[in-house]
Structures are given as structure tokens and as C-alpha cells.
Amino acid sequence: MIEFLALSPVFDTGFKLYRMIEVIKEIEKIRHLVEKKRAEGAKIGLVPTMGAIHEGHVSLIKLACEMTDYVVVSVFVNPTQFGPGEDFKKYPRNPEKDMRTIDSAGAHCIFSPEISEMYPGEYSTYITVEELTKGLCGRSRPEHFRGVTTVVTKLFNIVDPHIAVFGQKDAQQLAVIRKMVDDLNMTVKIVTGSIVRAQDGLALSSRNMYLSGEERKQATVLYRSLCMASEMAASGVTEPEEILGKVREVITGQDAAKIDYIEIVDKDRMTPVTKISDSSLLAVAVWFGKTRLIDNIILNGKNG
Numbered sequence: 001m002i003e004f005l006a007l008s009p010v011f012d013t014g015f016k017l018y019r020m021i022e023v024i025k026e027i028e029k030i031r032h033l034v035e036k037k038r039a040e041g042a043k044i045g046l047v048p049t050m051g052a053i054h055e056g057h058v059s060l061i062k063l064a065c066e067m068t069d070y071v072v073v074s075v076f077v078n079p080t081q082f083g084p085g086e087d088f089k090k091y092p093r094n095p096e097k098d099m100r101t102i103d104s105a106g107a108h109c110i111f112s113p114e115i116s117e118m119y120p121g122e123y124s125t126y127i128t129v130e131e132l133t134k135g136l137c138g139r140s141r142p143e144h145f146r147g148v149t150t151v152v153t154k155l156f157n158i159v160d161p162h163i164a165v166f167g168q169k170d171a172q173q174l175a176v177i178r179k180m181v182d183d184l185n186m187t188v189k190i191v192t193g194s195i196v197r198a199q200d201g202l203a204l205s206s207r208n209m210y211l212s213g214e215e216r217k218q219a220t221v222l223y224r225s226l227c228m229a230s231e232m233a234a235s236g237v238t239e240p241e242e243i244l245g246k247v248r249e250v251i252t253g254q255d256a257a258k259i260d261y262i263e264i265v266d267k268d269r270m271t272p273v274t275k276i277s278d279s280s281l282l283a284v285a286v287w288f289g290k291t292r293l294i295d296n297i298i299l300n301g302k303n304g
Helices: 027-039 056-066 095-104 144-159 171-183 206-210 213-218 222-236 239-252
Strands: 002-012 014-023 044-049 071-077 109-111 163-167 188-193 257-266 279-287 293-298
Touching: 002 027, 014 095, 014 257, 027 044, 027 071, 027 109, 027 144, 044 056, 056 071, 056 095, 056 163, 056 188, 095 109, 095 171, 109 144, 144 163, 144 171, 163 171, 171 188, 171 239, 171 279, 206 293, 213 279, 222 239, 222 279, 222 293, 239 257, 239 279
Parallel strands: 014 109, 044 071, 044 163, 071 109, 163 188
Antiparallel strands: 002 014, 257 279, 279 293
16 A cells, blocks of 8 residues: 655745655565665665654654665554563554654655564564673563564565664664674664754653653753763763762652663673773663653763
């Protein structure tokens, strides 16, 4: 099935010219479309998303548009990366708004399959990246990354992009996908988009809408603590525990905050470091009420 949506005007010179964005739900149809574009010489970009599109996603789409000729945005709430009791059923879904936002960001096509299209029948094949997935989010969400790597591999096989763009906010996911691509000799180039933040510093996330007003206010402590850590590293502090202790102190000062983890790891290996260096990543996961938020910063004073 191919749907077309008349959306926002591209430009206005006395009359309005409207773009038409393609929304494709079938694997074979998106493959046929992308193969046709490739045959015409187009460089293909892919931005995988689970929808609930916000300005962070928009920045990734725009980056893909700058680097390629034809950009596919996947919108698929992937059930295999949600564990028991997690928010799969209530995960925010607003397809019409997503379509309009994706179109206005400059993408050319949306791939929005049904679950039965991606996981037909008695589906039983999964991709697992070991070691990198054991700590941080993998510790509290043990099945999460298996679901991520499986669906991303499927998307790479379906769309066959030249590049795929992922956000730095999901730093462990980014490292896992890079490792998977390298280990499996995939030809796609992985491109990283910077973290996009609200004016008060909170990293944009689809789950931010779960927060109450007070929880939203308290959640800004995450960025404040990351900035403090970056300043400590820039001033010459090299002991991870000194920085971690200060970060814990600041975050636990908020009564709505419940820490899942606060760790300093190597940004590529995701293993704990003994001394701070330019490859050190401070990663945090904190619950505010029933909402789990993640954030990170590279401790080299060069973060955007």
C-alpha cells in the first residue's frame, strides 16, 4: 500500500506548491522504490524512528538530507525492544502529525510497516551483540538491544541505505549498532547526530510527554549534572569516582529522581574507565516518577 499526503508548502511565489510524501507499508514496495532510486544514481539515507517525531528526529532527518539524495524515514514501534511491563502499548503514537513533521523536515518517503509485516508468522531469528550490551541500559533492560539490533538489521536489509543516521542521546545504542555493522561487514555508513535539547537543557525524547509538570522541572537536573561533570573534567579532575560522587549528589537532591545508573565508560567499548580521557562518556539513566530518561556527555569539553 502506498499512501500520499498533501502537506506543507515548499515555497510560496504567489501560489503554493505542495509536496506529496509517500507512505509505504509493504517491504517489497519500499525495496522496489529504493532500487529504482539507486538505479537513477541517488544516494539513499535512512533515519530509523519509532515515531512520536520531535525536533531531535527532525535534526537527524535534515542531516540525512544534507548527505544524501533520497531519505527514507522508518516509523515503527518495535515490539521486540520492549521488555515485560514496559511501555509498548502506551508508547506515544501520532501518525498524522509524524507525517507532517517528517515531510516538512525534507524527507522523501516514510516506511511504516505493520508488526505482521516485520515479524510474520512464527518469527524466530534475532541479532545479538555481546559484551557492549551487558552494562548500562542492557543491565536493566536485558532484551532491549537484541530487539534494536534485529529491527535495525532488517531495516538495513530492506532499505539498503548508503548511510543511516542515529542520535548521540542513545549513546550505547549507537556503539552497539556501529559494532554490529563492523562485525557483520555491512556496507552502510553510520552517521551520528548531536543531542537536541530544550531551552532548559533537557534532552528531547518521545517519553518526555509522560512527565508531570513537577517531574519535567526536576528532570532538568540531568543536564545540569552533566555540565558540572564536564566542567570538572575540563578543570583537570581525572578520577571517575570524584565526578560520579558529585553527579549522584546533585541528582539525588531532586525528590522525584530515582537513579538507575550513573557511570563513566569508554564511549566505544561501554566499559568503566579508571581515568578520565577524551574517550570517556558519562551516561545516566534516571527515573522521574514512572518515566525513565537517559542522557550523556563526552567528558572532553567539546560537547554541543
